[in-house]
Amino acid sequence: MATITYREAVCEALREALRADERVFLLGEDIAEFGGSMKVTQGLLEEFGHKRIRNTPISETAILGAAVGAAATGLKPVAEIMYCDFFTVAMDPIVNQGAKMRYMFGGKLSVPLTIRSPLGGRRSAAAQHSQCLEAWFMHIPGIKIAMPATPYDAKGLLLSAIADPNLTIVFENKMLYNTKGEVPEEPYQIPFGRCNVVQEGSDVSVVALSDMVGFAQQAAEQLAAEGISIEIIDPRTISPLDIDAILESVQKTGRLVVAHEANLTGGVGAEIAAQVAYRAFDFLQAPIERVAAKDTPIPFNPLLEKEILPDDSDIVQAVHRTLDYGT
Incomplete structure (x- = not known):
């Protein structure tokens, strides 16, 4: 066991998933050289290159539309939405497409898409950067949702999400990124639906x-x-x-x-x-x-x-x- 931060646990899960499966790639705003708004993806570009750590335009609709399409055609994208508040401009790719495609095609098509997004306040970021919108997505059949509270859960749940053939959203509270806890150094998964x-x-x-x-x-x-x-x-x-x-x-x-x-x-x-x-x-x-x-x-x-x-x-x-x- 190593004692690491929540932020490091998320990054470790991403690194292990990228190493284990060449179909996995990351996309989001400023996630490459800059390491993302919360510095979660820092250091991944140097190991995996621009083909798999992809900066995107400032367009959540473009990010999630591309991610749904990539997942439907056999890749395993992990998309980052910089703040969960920004889901509001890109609901159609998630709610009407990604969440429903596997059902509508009778299981012949999967959407193994994982979306990571920080949520929550306590940072004086004001009304448009501080919301918790998890209940919106809980209302939609076809979406799995994780809300890890510890570094151990952050790594294990994210690895489970990436391995899942369904669209999954992992909400990471901003105030947890610097918290520390014991995390196994080897890959492991935490099953969804088990408290x-x-x-x-x-x-x-x-x-x-x-x-x-x-x-x-x-x-x-x-x-x-x-x-x-x-x-x-x-x-x-x-x-x-x-x-x-x-x-x-x-x-x-x-x-x-x-x-x-x-x-x-x-x-x-x-x-x-x-x-x-x-x-x-x-x-x-x-x-x-x-x-x-x-x-x-x-x-x-x-x-x-x-x-x-x-x-x-x-x-x-x-x-x-x-x-x-x-x-």
């Missing part, structure tokens, strides 16, 4: 996505000092979603808090809450709590941004509310 129980507990189940896993761990320390035990579940992937593991936890604790950075209305938390309410209603001892950003554009001002985005204090308050219910 990680980060911490076992008995009083409240907390399902946390992406960077909210770290905030949940901070909340767990504060709550433990009060004698409250929370179980932290990281879904890792939201499509497919390991709902059975979440249900198993709720059946044990009787209470659920779902936390994500995306804004509250229409978020992934609403879908998880709906499924748990439908399938484990008799086990719930309190209403399900959701922790999320407020329903407003993300401001540039760092004090306002901090007020809008959720953190460990919001998880602590949600846990208290669910425990206080009915008392």
Whole structure:
């Protein structure tokens, strides 16, 4: 095991995939000499050359249109969208083409396309560079979605995505790139649809996505000092979603808090809450709590941004509310 950053883990996965399969290539804005906006692809050009590490025009529609076409004709592109906010100008290649082609051709055609994209705020990047849009894509059948929270998961899930014959999006939270963790030096894959129980507990189940896993761990320390035990579940992937593991936890604790950075209305938390309410209603001892950003554009001002985005204090308050219910 080596201790490396999340950024290095992603780069390591890309390097291993490029070495293992000559059909794999990368494309995106400034990913070659510059190494990408988050410096994830730095150093890959020197080993693999411009044919496989391709800079593109500043056109997300061109990037994803080319990537879908390349995948449909037998290559295995890994496209980078500089900020997930920029998906908005290129939805057709993903939603109407890449996500549907394998189904429409009866499995005779595959679209082994992986799309990487940073998401999230906490950097004073303002409303057009700080969103979390994963719920949009969760709504579309035919798209697999990963949201790795650790360097270990970042490498293993990305390698699984590249090996998958379906269109897959891997969302990388910007605030995680400098975090460190132990990562095997050899290639490995983490199956989609299998959550990680980060911490076992008995009083409240907390399902946390992406960077909210770290905030949940901070909340767990504060709550433990009060004698409250929370179980932290990281879904890792939201499509497919390991709902059975979440249900198993709720059946044990009787209470659920779902936390994500995306804004509250229409978020992934609403879908998880709906499924748990439908399938484990008799086990719930309190209403399900959701922790999320407020329903407003993300401001540039760092004090306002901090007020809008959720953190460990919001998880602590949600846990208290669910425990206080009915008392």
